[in-house]
Amino acid sequence: MKTPGIFSAIKWTMSGLNSQVRKMDVIAENIANAERAPDENGKLYQRKMVVEEEGARVRRPEFLNQLALKLRKADKGHLPAMLESDGPLKARPGDPLKLKVVEVKGEKLVYNPGHPRADENGYVRMPNVNIVEEMVDLISSSRAYEANTTVLNAAKRMAKNALNI
Template identity: 45%
Template structure:
């Protein structure tokens, strides 16, 4: 068994923890700027969203082929035996890629003629941040972070138990 395979579950959990931490950071920035009507660009703050994508070499079929190579086949008709593994032994799945992007939903218009950033009709262009949505996203990110911590601890206990055999 390759040593990298032993620590694969640790790496998966660590990538999940990192992705959820980045998501929590974006949410905190959104909440902090819920009333920011003018940024350095002179426009209202734009909500930040973290987009997560699987970072995969090749396509899904190649990943599936690589993962099923280790399966024991009881009937040859269940899984075809012509699976091809990467020639150089690379892992097909590299984890999660995260990217912070701006949400392009429209700004909120609030009538407040005394505000210094009010337009000629008395409306202020407010950020497209909804505090309720941000709080729900924060709870979701927190739960996902906790799930990754639980998976990491389970992997750690399994590795420890395996060493005790």
């Protein structure tokens, strides 16, 4: 069995950092547009999310195969990907892991009869962005980013200590 080296930990960490930055960018955009009314053409901002691209099947980590455990995936994002020992992060052997930003369709109606875009009943169509959910997602992404930086610093420290042996 080939054991991954210190650089695989760094690759994993960099991939995690990149995905968390992308998520935080999308969350910031959602928060910035949460109170935006439809434009003159009636186009309404739609909440965005970062997800794996469709059809990206991930291979199970080697240690799970060796332990022969029967694991059920409760969520599509669980056990998301594995590193090839000498290559980039892979979703399937040969395919790079790809994330994409998708729009979540929907809207909420807010009663505001004085608004210039209000309908005949006084309701204004507003984006389907819940600020509380976005802030919770932002805190979660921020903590995941911090965890990845801790792993990166530990990997760098181990590599530095290995050079001193």
